[in-house]
Amino acid sequence: MKTEHTPHGSEPPPTAQLLEVSGLSVTFRNGVRSGGGPRRAVRGVDLRLAAGQAMAVVGPSGSGKSVTASALIGLVPGPAVVEGSVRFDGRELLHLSDRELSRIRGRRIGMVFQDPLTALNPVIPVGRQIAEAVRLHRTTTRKEAREEAVRLLDRVGIPSAARRAGAFPHEFSGGMRQRAAIAMAIAGGPELLIADEPTSALDTTVQAQILHLLDSLRADTGCALLMITHDLGVVARSCDRIAVMRDGALVQQGEVARLLAAESAPDGELGELLTATRQLARPRPTGPRPLVSAPDVLRVEALRRDYPARGLPGAGRRDGVRAVDGVSFTVAEGRALALLGESGSGKTTVLREIMGLRPPQAGRVEVLGHDLATLDRADRYALRRRMQLVFQDPSSSLDPLMTVADLIGEPLALEGEPAEARGRRVAELLDLVELEQAVARARPGRLSGGQRQRVAIARALATRPRLLLLDEPVSALDAPLRAGVMDLLDRLRGELGLAYVLVSHDVHLVRRCADDVAVLYRGRLVEHGPTAAALNRPRHPYTRALVDAALSTDPHTERHRRRVLLPEDSTTPTTGGTGCAFRPRCPLFTDLDPGSRRLCAERDPSPSRGLHPSRDPSPSREPHPPRPDATAWTAACHHTAHSAVVPAATAPTLRP
Amino acid sequence: MNTLTEERTSAQGRGRFRSAARRTPGRPSIVCGAALLLALAGAAVLGPLLWPYDHVAQDRTAMLVPPGGEHWLGTSRLGEDLLAQCLQGLRKSLVIGLLVAVLSTTLSAAVGLAAGYLGRWVDRCLMWGVDMLLILPPFLVAAVLSPLLRERSWLYMVLVLALFQWMLTARVVRARTVALRQREFVTAAHHMGAPTLWIMRRHLLPHLVPLLVIDCTLHVGAAILGEAGLSYFGFGIQPPDVSLGTLVATGSGSALTYPWAFLAPVGFLVVTVSAVGLLGEGLRRALEEGRGGSNED
Numbered sequence: 019m020k021t022e023h024t025p026h027g028s029e030p031p032p033t034a035q036l037l038e039v040s041g042l043s044v045t046f047r048n049g050v051r052s053g054g055g056p057r058r059a060v061r062g063v064d065l066r067l068a069a070g071q072a073m074a075v076v077g078p079s080g081s082g083k084s085v086t087a088s089a090l091i092g093l094v095p096g097p098a099v100v101e102g103s104v105r106f107d108g109r110e111l112l113h114l115s116d117r118e119l120s121r122i123r124g125r126r127i128g129m130v131f132q133d134p135l136t137a138l139n140p141v142i143p144v145g146r147q148i149a150e151a152v153r154l155h156r157t158t159t160r161k162e163a164r165e166e167a168v169r170l171l172d173r174v175g176i177p178s179a180a181r182r183a184g185a186f187p188h189e190f191s192g193g194m195r196q197r198a199a200i201a202m203a204i205a206g207g208p209e210l211l212i213a214d215e216p217t218s219a220l221d222t223t224v225q226a227q228i229l230h231l232l233d234s235l236r237a238d239t240g241c242a243l244l245m246i247t248h249d250l251g252v253v254a255r256s257c258d259r260i261a262v263m264r265d266g267a268l269v270q271q272g273e274v275a276r277l278l279a280a281e282s283a284p285d286g287e288l289g290e291l292l293t294a295t296r297q298l299a300r301p302r303p304t305g306p307r308p309l310v311s312a313p314d315v316l317r318v319e320a321l322r323r324d325y326p327a328r329g330l331p332g333a334g335r336r337d338g339v340r341a342v343d344g345v346s347f348t349v350a351e352g353r354a355l356a357l358l359g360e361s362g363s364g365k366t367t368v369l370r371e372i373m374g375l376r377p378p379q380a381g382r383v384e385v386l387g388h389d390l391a392t393l394d395r396a397d398r399y400a401l402r403r404r405m406q407l408v409f410q411d412p413s414s415s416l417d418p419l420m421t422v423a424d425l426i427g428e429p430l431a432l433e434g435e436p437a438e439a440r441g442r443r444v445a446e447l448l449d450l451v452e453l454e455q456a457v458a459r460a461r462p463g464r465l466s467g468g469q470r471q472r473v474a475i476a477r478a479l480a481t482r483p484r485l486l487l488l489d490e491p492v493s494a495l496d497a498p499l500r501a502g503v504m505d506l507l508d509r510l511r512g513e514l515g516l517a518y519v520l521v522s523h524d525v526h527l528v529r530r531c532a533d534d535v536a537v538l539y540r541g542r543l544v545e546h547g548p549t550a551a552a553l554n555r556p557r558h559p560y561t562r563a564l565v566d567a568a569l570s571t572d573p574h575t576e577r578h579r580r581r582v583l584l585p586e587d588s589t590t591p592t593t594g595g596t597g598c599a600f601r602p603r604c605p606l607f608t609d610l611d612p613g614s615r616r617l618c619a620e621r622d623p624s625p626s627r628g629l630h631p632s633r634d635p636s637p638s639r640e641p642h643p644p645r646p647d648a649t650a651w652t653a654a655c656h657h658t659a660h661s662a663v664v665p666a667a668t669a670p671t672l673r674p
Numbered sequence: 675m676n677t678l679t680e681e682r683t684s685a686q687g688r689g690r691f692r693s694a695a696r697r698t699p700g701r702p703s704i705v706c707g708a709a710l711l712l713a714l715a716g717a718a719v720l721g722p723l724l725w726p727y728d729h730v731a732q733d734r735t736a737m738l739v740p741p742g743g744e745h746w747l748g749t750s751r752l753g754e755d756l757l758a759q760c761l762q763g764l765r766k767s768l769v770i771g772l773l774v775a776v777l778s779t780t781l782s783a784a785v786g787l788a789a790g791y792l793g794r795w796v797d798r799c800l801m802w803g804v805d806m807l808l809i810l811p812p813f814l815v816a817a818v819l820s821p822l823l824r825e826r827s828w829l830y831m832v833l834v835l836a837l838f839q840w841m842l843t844a845r846v847v848r849a850r851t852v853a854l855r856q857r858e859f860v861t862a863a864h865h866m867g868a869p870t871l872w873i874m875r876r877h878l879l880p881h882l883v884p885l886l887v888i889d890c891t892l893h894v895g896a897a898i899l900g901e902a903g904l905s906y907f908g909f910g911i912q913p914p915d916v917s918l919g920t921l922v923a924t925g926s927g928s929a930l931t932y933p934w935a936f937l938a939p940v941g942f943l944v945v946t947v948s949a950v951g952l953l954g955e956g957l958r959r960a961l962e963e964g965r966g967g968s969n970e971d
Binding site for chain 2: 373399402403406407409411414415416417418419420428429432
């Protein structure tokens with residue numbers, strides 16, 4: 019597929035280029051939005067993309083990668099001056115009229131956006147939107163266009179496409195919407211597909227499916243792909259070339275296979291990004307903390323939470339939406355437990371139930387020895403200060419009008435601390451989270467994402483809590499900042515003897531930062547145990563799929579890995595259902611004999627330590643054998659034995 | 675895409691106040707409005723002290739003198755100096771306007787915050803009340819109440835005017851509060867154990883201040899006009915007190931024959947209300963641009 023064989027691998031013969039960008043600059047005109055004065059978002063970018071090639075554009079947020087992509091097709095948002103040259107198949111695009119451009123846009127260049135919900139019109143059936151796209155590019159009858167739309171939907175892997183074509187976007191799951199958006203993008207049979215963060219809004223298992231789809235589309239139609247992303251794993255998996263942007267300029271460019279290879283250590287921006295990503299993916303250098311039988315800080319038993327399911331299709335009148343069902347775990351002092359799962363798995367609901375300090379609907383929650391069911395007002399107030407929450411996105415969890423000093427000091431002010439003592443404590447806390455004292459006078463808007471999250475952590479620590487609840491604490495940050503914040507959290511845990519409950523969807527992060535992991539699927543605890551064991555040799559097929567879908571930055575591993583793709587399940591879990599909730603997506607289920615299948619369909623699997631092998635795996639494969647007081651390793655699957663036999667994907671099987 | 679959102683958040687974080695404040699002095703409408711208003715207020719406060727004529731003193735020797743000479747704006751039928759009267763009336767009108775604006779804005783902030791933040795039945799009750807008051811024709815109610823108010827102080831009229839002016843702002847405040855309540859920093863404060871009043875004061879109110887300042891300004895104009903209307907029909911300020919409204923009423927009888935007695939108070943009224951309107955409109959524009967056109971809070 020690749021056309022270049024020059025020794026340096028950077029100057030391919032010019033004739034083969036499908037897209038040639040040279041000296042592309044985008045300057046946003048004087049506007050209120052840019053705070054007065056023109057702002058150069060893109061400065062002199064040169065890009066070359068051969069037919070059939072896949073190129074990734076990576077860079078931190080604000081580096082101009084999205085603006086570059088939209089400038090290529092003449093869709094720069096807002097008033098801007100675009101200079102330079104964009105040649106597509108030998109034709110200059112920059113000075114074409116909008117009318118001429120739209121003949122190329124869509125027909126020869128397809129676009130896929132990050133959020134498929136906004137890319138699709140919510141009031142028009144999906145099939146009709148795709149048929150419209152077909153009719154825009156070809157003169158066909160309505161009927162033919164409709165048939166073509168169904169074919170396209172089928173091509174992008176939407177099950178029973180003919181029926182689904184009549185559905186509205188909100189009836190599709192996130193992954194299916196992205197598939198529909200891709201179907202629209204390929205309706206004109208484009209030679210180039212531009213995808214702007216096509217999988218960033220999706221769960222990892224769904225991301226794996228979409229990437230697989232893009233790969234197979236490329237293999238079938240031979241179209242080129244320009245992918246904007248911040249995730250080096252995605253790049254390693256499905257791109258040939260990589261271009262790195264920073265502050266609007268292209269700073270590095272090259273072969274993915276060479277630059278990202280396991281043994282390579284590129285310099286510059288990419289090196290930084292790669293080191294940070296790899297660092298996050300590696301297990302924590304210190305290893306799990308020694309276990310002294312510490313007291314339990316948090317104990318959750320058979321927690322349950324339903325929501326009323328009014329108006330949901332397929333739900334009976336009595337049924338509720340099952341958000342959390344029978345979740346149990348304990349966290350001891352100084353330990354970190356991760357709640358791992360995809361969106362809708364109930365991990366955030368669990369966190370909210372604990373944070374709310376209200377009696378649970380069913381089950382038992384004990385925080386620092388206090389049962390939430392019997393708390394009175396005063397106890398609740400006292401408990402609040404011993405347990406704090408760090409939110410996902412510090413730019414929304416910090417009041418933009420307050421200064422950092424006021425923000426960090428707020429929990430203290432609430433307790434009536436005098437201003438002077440508060441000031442001292444704020445200074446102390448800033449030191450603790452490795453921020454300069456001068457930051458205290460700034461407002462959060464002036465800080466970087468990493469600094470903001472440090473402020474949020476400092477605020478959480480102000481009242482000297484013993485338990486921190488971390489809701490995806492780094493997922494809103496750029497990769498290079500993540501490692502720093504996670505290291506800080508790790509250090510604080512050791513120094514202050516804190517206990518963490520970490521909610522995350524990121525397998526790498528959990529592997530690195532948590533001692534124990536609780537994997538949730540649709541409100542059920544499917545696997546629970548020491549992180550190293552449970553994620554290296556998962557017993558539950560869902561855990562295995564999650565681990566499998568987590569991408570590494572090594573292109574070799576990524577391309578030769580045997581993948582299990584989970585089908586999608588877009589139904590809502592209701593209280594009425596029986597049997598294993600994972601059944602419709604379970605790769606194991608499809609291989610079972612009818613008798614075993616019936617077991618899955620009829621009986622809810624309860625967490626067990628596995629049929630065989632014994633709960634103590636062979637020490638050679640288990641780096642940290644569970645100690646007597648370590649968390650027991652359980653999985654809620656009737657057929658854990660089967661899953662345990664198949665080795666997990668951390669040591670990916672190479673294709674012969 | 676990322677770039678833009680990033681930029682916008684940081685611009686917002688820098689504080690809308692400051693960016694609005696930076697833009698404020700340059701706006702001609704704000705400068706004109708504020709200057710005019712200051713001049714009028716200065717005249718209303720200091721004028722009666724400096725001007726030799728008292729507004730109730732009747733000069734039998736100079737009745738219905740046209741403007742010019744001793745009496746800059748002429749005299750009335752009873753020989754009262756019109757400038758003195760207008761300044762006195764302006765004084766009262768401005769005081770009433772300010773009081774009504776402050777009262778009604780406070781009320782709208784309190785009701786809007788409570789309804790928006792507490793939600794549920796508080797919201798439903800308060801909004802029902804707002805709807806009820808919006809249905810009632812304010813002028814008619816004031817007219818009906820006027821016999822009761824006639825013997826009492828003009829301060830009661832301030833109350834009546836304020837009572838009928840706060841509802842729309844309260845609705846806007848409520849809508850903003852509902853949006854703010856869903857922002858994470860409010861949830862964060864709640865989880866910190868902050869009591870409701872604390873959250874309202876520290877996290878909600880600061881975000882509403884620009885809106886309230888603007889509405890307060892515009893309310894001043896509306897209150898002055900409302901008072902003038904009521905007084906014109908004899909429901910408002912009672913003699914011997916004068917306001918611009920009563921002056922317009924007395925002058926209107928001779929509007930065609932001795933127009934200065936009518937035009938002088940009308941001129942003051944128009945200029946004052948325009949100045950307030952200019953200022954409020956300018957502030958509103960400055961704030962909107964400060965927000966960069968985005969719809970967030």
